[in-house]
Structure formats: C-alpha cells, structure tokens
Amino acid sequence: MLFFNMAWRNVWRNRRRSLLTVMAISLGLGFNIFMRAIGDGFHEQMVDNSVRSHIGHLVVHRAGYHDDPGINKTLPDPAEVEQAIQSLPDLRAYSLRVLGDGLASTAENSAGVAIVGIDPAKERKVTTIHRGIVKGQYLREGEVRPILIGDRLAVNLKADVGDKVVLLVQAADGSMGANLFRVAGIFRSGAPELDRGMAFILRKDAQELFSLQNRETEAVVLLNSSLGVPAAQQALESKLSGEHVEVLTWYQVEPFLLQFIQLDDAFFYIIVIIFFVVISIGILNTIMMSVFERVREFGVMMALGTKPRQIVKMVVEEAFVLALVGAVIGSAIGISASLYFATEGMNLSAWAEGAAALGMTTTVVYTKLTAANVVISNLAVLAVVVLVGLYPALHASRLRPVEAIRHV
Amino acid sequence: MSLVELENVTKTYEDHVAVHALRGVTLALQPGSFAAVAGPSGSGKTTLLNVVGALDRPDAGRVSIGGVDLTATPPDLLADFRLRHIGFVFQAYNLLPVLTAIENLEFIPALQGEPKEQRIRRAEELLEAVGLAEIRDKRPNELSGGQQQRVAVLRAILTEPEVVLADEPTANLDSTNASLLLDMMEKLNREKKITFIFSTHDPLVMERARRLIRLRDGMVVSDENREGRGAEVKP
Numbered sequence: 203m204l205f206f207n208m209a210w211r212n213v214w215r216n217r218r219r220s221l222l223t224v225m226a227i228s229l230g231l232g233f234n235i236f237m238r239a240i241g242d243g244f245h246e247q248m249v250d251n252s253v254r255s256h257i258g259h260l261v262v263h264r265a266g267y268h269d270d271p272g273i274n275k276t277l278p279d280p281a282e283v284e285q286a287i288q289s290l291p292d293l294r295a296y297s298l299r300v301l302g303d304g305l306a307s308t309a310e311n312s313a314g315v316a317i318v319g320i321d322p323a324k325e326r327k328v329t330t331i332h333r334g335i336v337k338g339q340y341l342r343e344g345e346v347r348p349i350l351i352g353d354r355l356a357v358n359l360k361a362d363v364g365d366k367v368v369l370l371v372q373a374a375d376g377s378m379g380a381n382l383f384r385v386a387g388i389f390r391s392g393a394p395e396l397d398r399g400m401a402f403i404l405r406k407d408a409q410e411l412f413s414l415q416n417r418e419t420e421a422v423v424l425l426n427s428s429l430g431v432p433a434a435q436q437a438l439e440s441k442l443s444g445e446h447v448e449v450l451t452w453y454q455v456e457p458f459l460l461q462f463i464q465l466d467d468a469f470f471y472i473i474v475i476i477f478f479v480v481i482s483i484g485i486l487n488t489i490m491m492s493v494f495e496r497v498r499e500f501g502v503m504m505a506l507g508t509k510p511r512q513i514v515k516m517v518v519e520e521a522f523v524l525a526l527v528g529a530v531i532g533s534a535i536g537i538s539a540s541l542y543f544a545t546e547g548m549n550l551s552a553w554a555e556g557a558a559a560l561g562m563t564t565t566v567v568y569t570k571l572t573a574a575n576v577v578i579s580n581l582a583v584l585a586v587v588v589l590v591g592l593y594p595a596l597h598a599s600r601l602r603p604v605e606a607i608r609h610v
Numbered sequence: 611m612s613l614v615e616l617e618n619v620t621k622t623y624e625d626h627v628a629v630h631a632l633r634g635v636t637l638a639l640q641p642g643s644f645a646a647v648a649g650p651s652g653s654g655k656t657t658l659l660n661v662v663g664a665l666d667r668p669d670a671g672r673v674s675i676g677g678v679d680l681t682a683t684p685p686d687l688l689a690d691f692r693l694r695h696i697g698f699v700f701q702a703y704n705l706l707p708v709l710t711a712i713e714n715l716e717f718i719p720a721l722q723g724e725p726k727e728q729r730i731r732r733a734e735e736l737l738e739a740v741g742l743a744e745i746r747d748k749r750p751n752e753l754s755g756g757q758q759q760r761v762a763v764l765r766a767i768l769t770e771p772e773v774v775l776a777d778e779p780t781a782n783l784d785s786t787n788a789s790l791l792l793d794m795m796e797k798l799n800r801e802k803k804i805t806f807i808f809s810t811h812d813p814l815v816m817e818r819a820r821r822l823i824r825l826r827d828g829m830v831v832s833d834e835n836r837e838g839r840g841a842e843v844k845p
Contacts, residue, residue: 204720211708502704505665506765507693507721604665607700 227528235536319408501606521591697766756787
C-alpha cells in the first residue's frame with residue numbers, strides 16, 4: 203500500500219502532464235469501445251438482415267443439396283426433421299419450404315427467378331418479407347395461386363398487383379411444370395438480389411408446380427439468439443444423424459457475409475493497434491520524463507534499502523494509476539456514446555447504396571454494447587500501459603544509488 | 611570489539627584521469643562513536659562514507675560493520691543490509707517529497723515490514739520527543755531546511771540502526787539550525803547508543819564530535835579521540 207500511495211501522489215505531482223496522458227488514454231479507450239460497439243451493431247444488423255430476409259440461423263437440407271442443389275433433393279422425412287427442430291431449446295420459429303428455380307413470364311417480359319414455396323403463417327415468424335410489402339398484400343392461404351415478387355423483378359416483368367405471371371420450371375420428375383399465378387403483392391427487402399430475383403408462392407402451389415407431392419426441400423430455423431447457432435447445429439445433427447440430411451448455419455450458407463465481418467474486424471484491430479501504439483508512446487514519454495526527474499529520489503530510496511523490484515513496482519503502479527483513471531473516464535465516454543446510439547441509431551443514408559450491397563436493408567445503424575467489449579478494451583489498455591511502464595521502471599531500478607543521489 | 615572496521619581500503623575513480631579517492635585507509639570505530647570525518651573537498655570524505663554505507667565498493671581492502679564483511683556480500687543483499695543496519699542523512703535533506711513528515715519516518719520501518727500502527731506510534735513518539743509534533747502531516751516543501759534535516763535524522767534513527775552516516779548534514783543550515791541538529795544527534799547518540807559518523811568541513815561539527823578523523827588526498831592524516839580512548843590509526 204505504501205508504494206501504491208506514493209505512486210498515486212507521484213502521478214499528480216505534474217498534474218497537467220498526467221491529465222494530458224489520462225485524456226489520451228480516455229479518448230483512445232472511449233473511441234475503441236464506441237467503434238467496437240458500432241462494428242458489433244453493424245455486423246449484427248447485417249447478419250440479422252440476412253437471417254431474417256430468407257436464410258434463417260440454420261437450414262436443413264437433404265445431404266449434398268448445398269453443394270449441388272436440385273429440386274429432386276427433398277428432405278427424406280420432413281416429419282422427423284420438424285420433430286427434431288421443435289425439440290431445440292432456443293427455438294424461436296421454423297418453416298418448411300420448397301425452393302427451386304424457374305422462369306417468370308408476363309405478357310411483356312420474362313426473367314429467371316428463385317421460387318420459394320412457403321407456409322405464410324409460419325414464414326412470417328421466420329423472415330421479414332411480409333414487412334417489406336410496398337404494394338398489394340402478403341400471401342394468404344385460400345387464394346388461388348397468389349405470387350409475391352420483388353419490386354425490381356416487378357419492374358423487369360412490367361408486372362403490377364393483380365397481373366398474371368406464368369412460372370415455368372423443370373419439375374422433380376423431369377417434366378416441365380407451368381402454372382399461372384396472380385401478383386398478390388410486391389415487396390422490397392433492400393437486398394438487390396432478392397428484390398430482383400426471388401418470388402414467393404404458397405408451399406402447396408410449389409409442390410404442385412414442381413411435382414413434389416407433399417415434400418419440401420428445406421427447413422429454415424430461427425433461434426432466439428445467434429449465439430446459440432453452433433450448439434443448435436450440433437443438436438440437430440445429432441438428432442438427425444440417421445436421416446441423410448445436412449444442417450447448415452447462416453455463415454455456411456453465406457460465407458461471404460462471415461468473411462466480410464472477419465475482414466472488417468481485422469481492419470478494426472489494425473486501427474486499434476495503431477491507436478495503442480500512439481497512446482503507448484505518449485505514456486512512455488510521460489513516465490520516462492517522470493523517472494528522469496526523480497533520479498535523486500530513486501537514489502535516496504535505494505540507499506535507504508528499497509529493493510530494485512520495489513522501485514519497479516512503484517513505477518509500474520504509476521503507469522497503472524494513469525491507466526486506471528484513463529480507463530474509468532474512457533469507459534464512461536465509450537459506454538455513454540454507445541448507449542446513446544444504441545437507442546437513437548446512426549443515420550448512414552449517405553452510404554445507403556454501399557450498405558445495401560453488404561446486405562443492409564436499413565440505413566440506420568444501432569450500436570451494440572457488450573460486456574466483452576468493455577472488459578476486453580479495458581484489460582487491453584491496462585495491460586498495454588503497464589507493459590509500457592515496465593521499461594522506465596526497469597531503467598529506474600538499475601540506477602546505482604551512489605550516482606543517483608548526486609544527480610542534479 | 612569495533613563496530614565499523616576499514617582495512618587498507620582503496621578506491622580509485624577512472625574519469626579522464628585516475629582520481630585516488632581513498633588510499634589504504636584503515637580505521638576502527640567503537641559502538642556509540644560520535645565521529646566526524648573532516649577534510650577539504652576531494653579529500654575522500656564522501657567516498658569513505660559511501661563504502662562504509664555499502665553504497666559503493668572499494669577496489670581493494672575490507673569494510674565490515676558488526677563483523678559483516680560488506681566487500682564480500684553479494685550486491686543484491688546489500689540493499690537489505692543497508693535497510694536493517696545503516697541509517698543515512700544526506701546533505702540536501704532528501705526527504706521523499708510526496709510523503710508527509712510522519713510518512714517519511716514510517717518509510718524505513720514499512721520497508722522492514724513493521725506493522726503500520728506500531729510504526730506510526732513510534733514515529734509520533736519520536737517527533738514529540740524532539741518537539742516536531744506540529745509538523746507531523748506537513749510535506750517537505752512546507753518545512754524549513756532545519757526541520758527537514760531534523761526529520762531526515764529521525765528517519766535515519768527510528769529503526770535504531772547500528773550506525774548512522776551523515777554526509778555534510780549541516781552544510782545547508784544556518785548556525786542556529788546546525789546547532790539544534792547537533793544537539794538532537796548528540797542526544798540520540800547518548801540515549802540510544804547509535805554510532806554517528808559525519809563527513810563535514812563545518813567547524814561546529816568538528817568541535818562537537820568526540821572523534822575527529824582528518825583526511826587529505828584519500829589518506830587519514832590525523833585521528834583525534836576526545837574520549838581518551840587513544841588514536842585508532844593503523845599504519
């Protein structure tokens with residue numbers, strides 16, 4: 203305690219210099235926490251957008267479907283799959299689908315589309331397509347072959363609500379399937395590839411179109427938290443081990459998204475490292491100055507019997523005091539800013555095009571503050587500052603008392 | 611038996627030219643000595659105190675305190691030896707500026723691991739005994755030079771080391787404060803039997819010392835024992 207008291211008082215001997223150093227640490231840490239919160243919020247929204255737009259947290263297919271999709275690769279036993287999904291503890295919702303490719307045609311034009319056959323009631327719990335209806339209405343059971351198309355596809359096909367659209371596909375039995383649908387609604391998800399190339403129809407209509415007879419090609423699972431994805435994948439794989447199915451996570455289905463997040467994280471860490479280096483130089487300068495100013499004091503302390511390791515301890519504690527004060531203030535800055543933008547959001551509409559290309563369907567990013575962010579950022583700052591303090595501390599401990607006492 | 615013994619101690623500093631700070635100094639001081647080492651600047655006084663205080667090593671010869679050969683003690687053990695056996699008073703006061711008077715007194719017992727309550731009580735008693743109780747919580751920059759030097763002496767003797775080495779302790783004091791300081795050190799020497807060795811060229815200190823060792827060019831040129839114990843210069 204004696205050396206910590208001395209360290210505390212030594213730090214405030216040169217109040218202005220210490221305050222400047224504390225300010226540098228605080229701003230650096232606050233910036234770090236806030237930037238991490240932006241990154242976490244941005245990434246979570248990106249993942250959420252992708253997950254809720256169509257892929258879900260987990261997808262169950264017949265084995266081999268992901269690498270070589272085909273309409274005839276249906277789930278071997280959908281009832282078994284449903285039962286396994288329903289047993290997941292973190293389950294929020296699920297939906298069975300028919301997914302296939304085809305050609306959509308109107309009297310004006312035609313375009314290749316991904317056709318998704320859904321159960322509207324279940325699907326609206328899994329995905330957010332129903333929220334993006336810009337014209338008309340969402341699919342409803344009981345209607346005669348309704349179809350939901352993206353706004354860009356509607357433009358390409360020159361189709362509007364109520365217009366007829368013919369879907370032409372290759373059915374599971376190898377025959378050509380074709381049927382007439384009527385546009386029930388037009389949606390805008392914000393993701394260009396969905397709005398341009400996806401059409402939703404009722405699952406039973408899809409089964410008829412693709413000649414699937416009550417079979418589905420995939421089950422999409424939404425969990426309460428994306429943190430539970432690996433465990434849920436493992437649980438499903440274990441329950442369906444004899445079913446000849448594959449259980450894929452959102453990041454296996456969309457590896458590009460995960461790679462983008464990892465790349466973004468890598469850039470973030472590079473910036474953080476540069477930041478830490480700059481802060482470290484400032485702190486090193488402060489502590490070195492402080493040590494050089496007190497050579498005689500160290501000489502006296504050593505002459506009186508202070509051991510070199512006690513000198514090291516005291517100087518490192520001085521660095522720790524600077525870091526601690528900086529960490530408290532920096533955490534307050536970072537946490538306040540992160541919490542503010544977690545509710546108010548940051549308007550990034552100026553970069554809306556770029557954000558859309560990354561799967562962002564909103565131009566407002568909400569920061570996400572996690573305990574891990576605050577704890578890791580603080581620990582990193584404390585560790586770096588203490589490490590930086592070691593060099594001047596060792597320098598001070600190696601002074602020869604007989605020379606240090608005479609130092610002017 | 612002697613408390614402090616120097617046998618043929620030699621120390622040379624190599625700068626641009628070799629400076630022979632001590633040349634074959636041999637001395638012995640009894641416990642309870644009140645000795646002054648006097649001489650002109652460059653005569654070797656401070657070097658003598660440094661080698662006795664285990665702050666510096668002689669090039670040749672042997673230095674021992676209480677039978678412990680300091681020249682044969684590993685460097686990493688010397689800090690501990692100084693902590694437990696030697697007190698220091700420096701010319702420029704050298705109290706630790708971030709500590710109050712009482713905390714400066716506590717510093718050495720704290721290093722020795724003495725419990726806080728006990729060391730504070732002893733420090734307070736000592737301050738009280740020399741009439742400095744009112745400066746208890748003042749920092750060095752709030753004290754006069756005389757007060758600082760008296761606190762420095764109290765710091766040196768609080769743990770009752772075998773020997774206190776004082777390097778020109780009165781050099782920065784006026785005659786009144788120098789006299790007060792010497793009164794205090796004499797009292798402590800008498801009552802606690804602590805050995806004091808000063809380096810000085812202050813006539814007041816030389817006059818009050820009970821043993822006066824004069825150095826010139828690194829050699830003992832006279833050794834006057836005013837307690838009638840006889841000279842202790844060894845050839």
